[in-house]
Amino acid sequence: MKTVLAIRHIHFEDLGTLEPLLRARGYHVRYVDPAGDDLAALDVLSPALMVVLGGPVGAFDEPRYPWLAAELRAVRVRLEAGRPLLGICLGAQLMARALGAAVRPMGVKEIGFAPLALSEAGQASALAGLQGAAVLHWHGDQFAMPDGAQRLAGTAACPNQAFAVGPRVLGLQCHLEADAGTIEGWLLGHACELELAGIDPRMLRAQALAHGQALAAAAQRVFGAWLDGFEAEDAAAPAPVRPAPGP
Template sequence: MKKLRVHYFQHIAQEGFGSCYAYLKAMGAEITATEFFALPPDFPLDIEALPSVDQVDLLIIMGGTMSVNDEVNYAWLKVEKRWIRRYLATEKAVIGLCLGGQLIASALGATVEKNTIIELGWTKVHATKEVPSSSFALPEEFEVMQWHEETFALPKGAIKLAGNLACANQAYQIGQHVLAFQFHPEITPTALQLFVEHTQDQPITMQVDFEYLHALQKSKSEKFVEGNQILKSAIDYVLAPKS
């Protein structure tokens, strides 16, 4: 049987691949990565240096601290978005997480801009009530980790899957092969620890109360379960045979 070829785009060293690594390995997946964070911000990346879209069955685009609009300071963002457009044209499976969801939206011409507030920590999110029956199923209400200053408008043809009062667009899908989340369903206790440490090193970027960050580090393990399960279900959904 052919191995599932999973590739992920990583934008900050502190994030890693998150909760789905063990799940994908149990499926026998071959996992590779492009580590954009290792490139100098002005690195003249050639799109042909990235994997061929033919070599990827599932793309997972991780989060990051940069804005998708900051192509001046991160020259490789423009190339990454070109590659994402090329990959989306194949209609193969892709999942975007936080910045990843914003990158998909931006690559498709949708606006990504500052949210009205910085959303950081555990928050409640509500599934959209009226969606097509074939849409990805989210719990009616669920609690997940948020860590963002910006948010996406819905790309053309996208179905809104979730939102809350702090951020109108929390999840969307395109067809049955693209899922994007504004929140972090992949977060694990270890990843959260790294998020906090990274944020403390950049207080100007994310102006938050350090006492609040320390409290987040004490989150009980059961808090992570629901988001991790949503991500597993998302993987199954985008990989399912299409009718």
């Protein structure tokens, strides 16, 4: 059975609507949590897909959260091997760092449901399946575009919202995977952040109700098309060689 390794930093920011799609395609989902699991011991090459999810810390915060260094190494190993990798929010920022790009605070919070503006490359990518659907934005940092990556989308507040490196690597600053049916977990878990940002949770709750169904349908189109782009080729390829254990 194919496995997807999902690095999850906070429990309510999980694979969301992507999880049932993956399970329907025959993937076994395995979550690991950096705060409790040993990331340095992870085999990050064998899984058919690795997904690095969002979280409430910065991609540059390893002095305060030392486990980020091991996570960054895991992302770099996966990238260097050319294995399928999806990064969402913090995950995309870590991917950008691993590819040599800067990650910095924006100076503002971008939180709420709003559409993306697709670049020409984005319109020719799997993101074309968004068809103007509003996605969930929830971040205060932004990544620079890595060398060699295609910029796929942006917003007025955050010009770099998505990038691709070939067909197997996709970084998303926004949350296409968000399940509007679980928005209460987000509102409760990020209550302090919302209060500090002056954002009324009632507004986000109303937006989730208005846009959740369209976002879920768009996410199925986008993620389905992205998976189609490499699954058949990877199925015919030999399994990756795992590194030999150290002395």
